Amino acid sequence: MTDVTTDSEVANGASGARGAKPGGRATSIPLMGHDEEPTIFELSSPGRRAWSFRTQDLPEWSAEELVPADQLAPAPVVLAEVSERDLVAHYTRLSHRQYAVDLGAYPLGSCTMKYNPKVCDEAASLPGLADVHPAAPAHLTQGWLELLVALGEGLCEVTGMHDITLQPPAGAAGELTGLLLMRAWHEAQGRQRTKVIIPDSAHGTNPASVTLGGYETVTVKSDERGCVSLAALQEVLDEDVAGIMLTNPNTLGLFEEEIAEIAAAVHEVGGLLYYDGANLNAILGVTRPGDMGFDIVHMNLHKTFAVPHGGGGPGAGPVAVSPRLAPYLPGPKPVRGADGVYGWAQPERSIGRVHGWHGNALALARAYAYLIANGGDGLRSIAEAAVLNANWIRHALRGSYDIPFDRPCMHECVVSATTLKKTKGVKALDVAKRLLEEGFHSPTVYFPLIVDEALMIEPTETESPQTVAALAEALVRIADGASPADAEAPRVNAVRRVDEARAARQLVPTFDARQEATPSPSPSPPSGAEQGAEELKAVGSI
Amino acid sequence: MGHYVPHTEPELAEMLAFVGLSSLDELFDTIPEALRLAAGPRPRAGGAERHLDLADGLSEPDTRHELARLAGRNAACGPDLVCFAGGGAYDHEIPTAVTSVAFRSEYVTAYTPYQPEVAQGVLQALFEYQTMVSRITGLAVANASLYDGATACVEAANLVVAAKRRPTIWLSQGLNPRWRETMSTFAVGTGHELVTVDLVDGRTAWPDAAGSGEPAALFVAQPNYLGGLEDVAEARRVADAHGALLVVAFDPVAAGLLHTPGSLGADVVVGEGQPLGTPLSLGGPYLGLFATTLELVRRLPGRLVGETVDAEGTRAYVTTLRTREQDIRRERASSNVCTNQTLIAVVAALQMAWLGTTGLRELAVRCARATRHTRETILAIEGVEPLADVATLREFAVRLPVEPATVIDRMAEEGFLAGIALEEEYGERGLLVAATERRTRAEIDAYAAALEKVVR
Incomplete structure (x- = not known):
């Protein structure tokens, strides 16, 4: 390396991680110890590149010839400059610092972290699906349209509903879509409703x-x-009251046994019932929201239909409705014509689009592959094994944890560390961190809010009895050996307990903000980040 | 049991015994009988019991076969259908290394990093993504992704209305019409007033007044939907005159050549991140880019990753400023986002690392060259006219002598996805055409020759 400081070297300055050197030299070997992985910026070496483009054989107009002078940026945005080899090594090393379903049990309650079958990945990578432009005319996309219509029909059958939109890209987007459908329907009835009821466990x-x-x-x-x-x-x-939003089974993993009476009461005042499909996995092929009286149902395909969670998305949150709400669904919507030809149609009184195109289509393709691979018979066995695993673990944890609602649960059970906290000073959070040391992901903690020191455990159907037993044994071992030292956990993972308070107090949302926050050998701030860095200083601690 | 349920019959029996039950059906005893479907195989006809009316499950090869059959009924972009369509979905190069690494199991099958000690991989990748988005937008903070460009606009609308406490927003007509429609859908719930400001000669003509009050923000797209380059600095001046914020919907590829929106005074930058490594995919999953100034960080929607240290002082990453989010703030939250597009953000980070400083500019230059050559070649065709006299970069609009829908259909027979038929609001018989770095002179010249034949 020379001492010549370029823009790139400044922006990608090499202070920080132990052993990090520009040019891809990282001493961090994830299989050996606790070394940090430098950021991609610290691995950068000016002038190095991975990119490669097709030969275009076009006139080689320069940037100045292509862009009006007042629009052209004086210098390119500074990004990391790495070789393909360094790029691959860096993100592979990072992946070694990441727990995932493919590594083992991930009993994160309410998230349904089941195994994601590989055949569905393959479906999503077929060029005939992945390389289709969303604006291509319908006669060029008959396969996609057929898939979407078939998926929609299958999901309507599973939920007992009449019609569906596949546009919402996630569960929360589905919820809002459903509420806008509720609003549109009430307004069409000439009603001004103002309230929506939600249980405190939502x-x-x-x-x-x-x-x-x-x-x-x-x-x-x-x-x-x-x-x-x-x-x-x-x-x-x-x-x-415009309606009620319910999750059934609810977030305690319990079936709302009075659902028929609830539905009747809400309908009695002209309200609608919204089904939050977060926990649909528990009832696949066993009972259906439509039969319970729900008017609007969203599904989280990344939970129930095994679309992988992607580290936090993408998911898909289709919304199915009863006949009276069908005319309001978002459009355009895939339809099968009388002649068997597929196309797009706008529902008569559509609330409009809820996505820039047609939703998370490749996630929908994965869900479709999962749906047909399982079929009606397979779907029910999913619910059976999911519920059995959850009840087994509830029984296995008796005596080690408090079980606030100790009666037959559905796909997940909620236990509590209240007694552990009282007697041994060990909180739910400590239990969660201890479990990381045992090689499992932790359950959801401190949710639902109505249970103190909650640990919400959802084993899912894809964990074998042996894995569920090992998980339970680990949790029992943690409870048995609980001591104030557990506040130190985890001790064997990529990092020790992370200081969340500091992250919020001294906000470092980018590498550039870090460069500014930590004294740097370089006197000038990195390009492209001046504004942020100055503001950070001005604001001080946020 | 289904393919992916590991339990054997003896294991099921043993587990049932442990929980004090004798059959799988008893697991569902808390569900009222009247609501229950029957277990077992479907009756052949008209039994009293209700079952799911779905076919039985397929084997893996049969599943694969069925998906391949469906895929075979689509015309995918490639050598047989050379793509000149854009409109927010572009046919860019996707390097093998990016796909290969981003689709490692650890990224694909994790979830939101609620336990940072075992999620440093995703967290650091997102931190790097945020840094890259911050740099290409020229703003201090970027979130860890939203669903797509359209929903990023919706979140930006919620942010500016809350920040300024004014319900009115001015939207340039140059903002993607599907994004504007999405904003209108959600504005019904929030009560925002969206005022569309027309394009004149391909650029936004900001008015002195519009709507019922002063705007919370102006939304301008750079480049705009017709491919035209807007005067973002002028939009900033207009915003200042109204005490409004400026939201710029930018294109990450154009960022390789243009001033960053942040350097021109944008308060919020949104965008569609699909061009950064994601295939056309019938429109999703894509990637909502979202960046703000530091002043607005407490109103940032979605997840934000921050750097911190662990108990031993080792550098570590964690989702931060969590009190903004729905699971803590509940009905007082300004966004309901939970699951986002993390994997697509990781893809975009890898793509930006693959491009690097020189690659991002090279990409933009190559797109601009292909676009210019396409534009010059097809404007030489009799009856094909520019829709507006405005500088363009990676996309442009023309008026055809015949109906665009017909042209698109006939061009498909010639092996080209000719473009996107423009909405009537942009004038009659408009076609939107994009040419990326993937288009060669031979393809462009063949496209022009086919178009000349088709519009004759």
């Missing part, structure tokens, strides 16, 4: 979606059995 996306849908959230308390109290519900039901 996911946070529910109340957030309600607000964005222009409604006011009314929270209804759960009863001592962990379910919606019909009496409490009756108290808040009136002519201002």
Whole structure:
């Protein structure tokens, strides 16, 4: 390396990680110890490149000839400059610092982290699906349209609904779509409704979606059995209620046994029932939201239909509806014509688009592959094994953890570390971190909010009895050996317990902000980041 | 049991015994009988029991065969259908290394990094992604992704209305019409007033006043939907005159040549990240790019990764400013985003690392060259006229002498996806044409020759 400082070297300055050197030299070997992995910027060497483009044989107009002078940036944006080899090595090393379903059990309650069959990955990578332009005319995309229509019909059958939109790209997007459908329907009836009822055990996306849908959230308390109290519900039901959002089984993993009565009561005041499909995995082929009386149902295909979660997405959140809401669905929507030819159609009173194109299509293709691979018979066996695994673990944890609602659960069970905290000073969070040391991902912690020190465990159907037993044994071992030292956990993972408070207090959202925050050998701030760095200083600690 | 359920019959029996049950059906005893479907195979006809009306599961080879059959009924972009369509979905090079590494199991089958100690891989990749997006937008903070360009606009609308406490937004007509439609859909819930500001000669003609009050923000696309280069600095001046924020919908490829929106005064930058390594995919999953100034960070929608240290002082990453988010703030949250597009963000990070400083500019230059050659060649065809007299970069609009839908159909027979038929609001018989770095002189000349034949 020379001492000549280029823009790139400044922006990609090499302070920080142990052993990080420009040019791809990283001493961090993930299989050996705790070394940090430098950022891609620290591995950069000016002038190095991985890119390669097709020979175009076009006139070689320069940037100055192609762009009006007042529009042309004086210098290119500085990015990392690495070889393909360094690029691959860096992101492969990073992947070694990442837990995933393909490594082992991931009992993150409410997230349904089941195994994602590889055949579905293959479906999503077929050029005949992946390389199709979304604006291509329908006669060029008959296969896609057929797939989407068939998936929609299958999902309607599974949920007992009449019609569906596949556009919402995630569960929360589906919720908001459903609430806008609710709003459109009420308005068409000439009603001004203002409130949507949500149980206190609901996911946070529910109340957030309600607000964005222009409604006011009314929270209804759960009863001592962990379910919606019909009496409490009756108290808040009136002519201002647009509807209720329910997850069934609920976030405690319990089936709302009075669902038929709840549906009748809500319908009685002219309200609609919204089914949050987060927990649909529990009831596949066993019962259907449509049969329970729901009017609007969203599904999380990344949960129930095994679309891989991608580190946080992409997912897909189709919304299925009863006949009276079908005319309001987002469009354009894939349809099969009388002649067997597929096309796009706009529902008569559509609320409009909820996505820039047609939704997360490749995620939908994965879900379709999963649907036909399992079939009606396979879907039911999913629910059976998921529910059996959850109940088995509930039994296995008795005596080691508090079980606030110790009755037959569905696909997940919620236990509590309240007694552990009281007697041994070990919180749910410590249990979660200890479990990481045992080689498992942790359950969801501190949710649902109505359970203190909650640990929400969802083994899913794809974990074998042996794995479920090993998970339970680890949790029991943690409870048995609980001591204040558990606050030190985890000790054997890529990093020790992470200081979340510091991250929020001293915000470092980019590498450039770090360069500014830590004294750098270079006097000038990195290009492209001046503004941010100055503001960070001005704001100080946020 | 289904293909992916590992339990054997004896294991099921043993587990049932452990929980005190004798059959799988009893697991569902808490579900009222009237609501239950029957187990077992479907009856051949009209039994009293209700079953799912779905075919039985397929073997893996049969599943693969069925998907291949469906894929075979599509005309994919490639040598047999050379792509000149854009409109927010572009046919760019996707290097093998990017796909190969981004689709490692560890990235594909993890979830939101709720336990940072075992999620440093995804967290650091997102931190690097945020840094790259920050640099190409010229703003201090970028989030860890939203669903797509359209929904990024929706979130930007919610942000600016909350920040300025004004319900009105001015949208340039040059903003993708499908994105504007998506914003209208969600504005019904939030009560925002969206005012469309027309393009004149291919550029936004900002008015002195519009709508019922001062705007919270102006939204301008750079380049705009017709491919025209907007005067973002002028939009900033207009925004200032109204005390409004400026939101720029930018194209990450054009960022290889143009001033960053942040350097021209944008408060929020949104964009469609599909050009950064994601295939056309019938329109999804794509990637919503979203960046803001540091002043607005507390209103940032979605996840944000920050750097911190672990208990031993080792550098570590974690999702931060979590109190903005729906799972904590619930009905007071300004966004309901939970699952986002993390994997696509990781892909984009890899793609930007593959491009690097020189590659991003080279990509933009090559797209601009292909676009210019296409434009010059087809404008030489009699009856094909520019839709507006405006500088373009990677896409442009023309007026055809015949209906664009017909032209697109006939061009497909010639082996070309000719472009996108423009909405009527942009004038009659408009066609939007894009040529990326993948287009060669031979392809472009053949395209022009076919178009000349088709519009004759």
